Amino acid sequence: MGKAKWFFMDNSSEEVPLGQVLVGVVFNLKHAEQSHSSAPDDQAEYDSMDTVLAIERALQRQGCRTVLCEADEDLPEKLRRHRPDFIFNIAEGRGGRAREAQVPALLSLFDIPYTGSDETALCIALDKALTKRLLTTYRIPTPRYRVYEPSGRIPTGGLRFPVIVKPNAEGSSKGIQDVCIAENASELKSLVERNISLYGGSVLAEEYIHGREFTVGLLGNGENVSVFPPMEIVYHDSPISGYNVYNYTVKQQYTKYVSYRCPAELSPELERKIVSISKKVFLALGCRDFARVDFRLDEENRLYFIEINPLPGLAPHYSDYPMLAEFCGMEYDDLVGNVLRAGAARSGVCL
Numbered sequence: 296m297g298k299a300k301w302f303f304m305d306n307s308s309e310e311v312p313l314g315q316v317l318v319g320v321v322f323n324l325k326h327a328e329q330s331h332s333s334a335p336d337d338q339a340e341y342d343s344m345d346t347v348l349a350i351e352r353a354l355q356r357q358g359c360r361t362v363l364c365e366a367d368e369d370l371p372e373k374l375r376r377h378r379p380d381f382i383f384n385i386a387e388g389r390g391g392r393a394r395e396a397q398v399p400a401l402l403s404l405f406d407i408p409y410t411g412s413d414e415t416a417l418c419i420a421l422d423k424a425l426t427k428r429l430l431t432t433y434r435i436p437t438p439r440y441r442v443y444e445p446s447g448r449i450p451t452g453g454l455r456f457p458v459i460v461k462p463n464a465e466g467s468s469k470g471i472q473d474v475c476i477a478e479n480a481s482e483l484k485s486l487v488e489r490n491i492s493l494y495g496g497s498v499l500a501e502e503y504i505h506g507r508e509f510t511v512g513l514l515g516n517g518e519n520v521s522v523f524p525p526m527e528i529v530y531h532d533s534p535i536s537g538y539n540v541y542n543y544t545v546k547q548q549y550t551k552y553v554s555y556r557c558p559a560e561l562s563p564e565l566e567r568k569i570v571s572i573s574k575k576v577f578l579a580l581g582c583r584d585f586a587r588v589d590f591r592l593d594e595e596n597r598l599y600f601i602e603i604n605p606l607p608g609l610a611p612h613y614s615d616y617p618m619l620a621e622f623c624g625m626e627y628d629d630l631v632g633n634v635l636r637a638g639a640a641r642s643g644v645c646l
């Protein structure tokens with residue numbers, strides 16, 4: 296694992312003394328017993344206690360005092376009792392299309408500043424089709440798609456096969472199982488119906504882009520947001536014959552299926568393009584502090600935006616965002632510290 300020399304430069308970060316601060320870490324844990332779904336990956340987006348403790352340790356190493364608050368129905372009471380000065384938010388929320396906005400909205404109501412994007416940016420980004428529609432107005436290329444609503448018809452609508460079928464408002468590869476590619480109208484129909492029965496919401500079918508895959512991390516705010524060099528997901532094998540999809544199976548057994556290359560081998564021109572589109576997407580959606588953007592490059596070297604994650608996973612040595620930061624020489628604790636400082640500086644909070 297070669298490490299590139301790359302460091303986050305934030306001139307404002309030195310001005311934020313962290314010593315006296317009580318930082319609340321707000322999160323949703325995986326709870327197998329609370330699953331009411333027949334979907335096998337129902338809990339995939341939630342965090343493990345190991346991740347929460349790693350973030351807490353990192354914050355403590357920055358000199359902060361910490362309190363852990365699970366984002367359940369008692370969260371308002373916990374906030375009232377502990378009165379944190381600042382929140383490190385990784386909460387995915389408890390269901391519905393606006394779930395990632397639940398905690399930010401509550402924090403706004405309590406007037407407690409927090410890391411990461413606000414409720415509006417999180418809602419838009421979680422809706423993949425809405426994001427694609429919005430980014431089209433910025434001329435950002437994204438694969439052609441159709442959205443299917445529960446109980447609606449399932450026409451192919453001029454889509455070119457093969458297409459990938461995924462829930463429109465999920466993340467963490469939820470619903471992108473080993474059978475997720477449709478090569479004709481009848482496969483499309485059965486995949487859309489299966490998705491609707493397992494996940495309930497609308498379903499996105501998107502033209503499948505054969506070719507290389509990249510993910511890009513961003514850190515900071517506004518025009519000065521720092522963009523990590525793109526990381527390539529290099530496929531060696533696939534559980535889906537003929538297709539490379541970074542799905543749950545691949546992520547669970549990543550050493551078997553993929554390796555990661557960061558910085559990706561790209562022409563300077565293509566690298567500049569990926570970096571510039573990533574920044575444009577981040578700013579267009581009004582993202583804050585940190586995010587990760589996924590891309591595919593087709594066989595003619597045309598670049599396609601796939602999705603943006605303004606609340607990227609932070610599981611140490613597993614999630615892509617901390618992994619790409621580490622490739623670039625930023626250890627986990629420093630990454631957490633930099634996200635915290637970006638949020639604090641942006642909020643104008645003298646912590």
Ligand SMILES: Nc1ncnc2c1ncn2[C@@H]1O[C@H](COP(=O)(O)OP(=O)(O)OP(=O)(O)O)[C@@H](O)[C@H]1O
Nearest residue numbers: 438459465466467468469501502503504540541602
């Ligand atoms: N249009 C497409 N063409 C080719 N592959 C695609 C396409 N859309 C998605 N994929 C594959 O499926 C993977 C997961 O898709 P996507 O990133 O949209 O889902 P997600 O569950 O939100 O991901 P994450 O785990 O990053 O939150 C991608 O990383 C890519 O490998």
Ligand SMILES: [Mg+2]
Nearest residue numbers: 589601602604
């Ligand atoms: Mg993705």
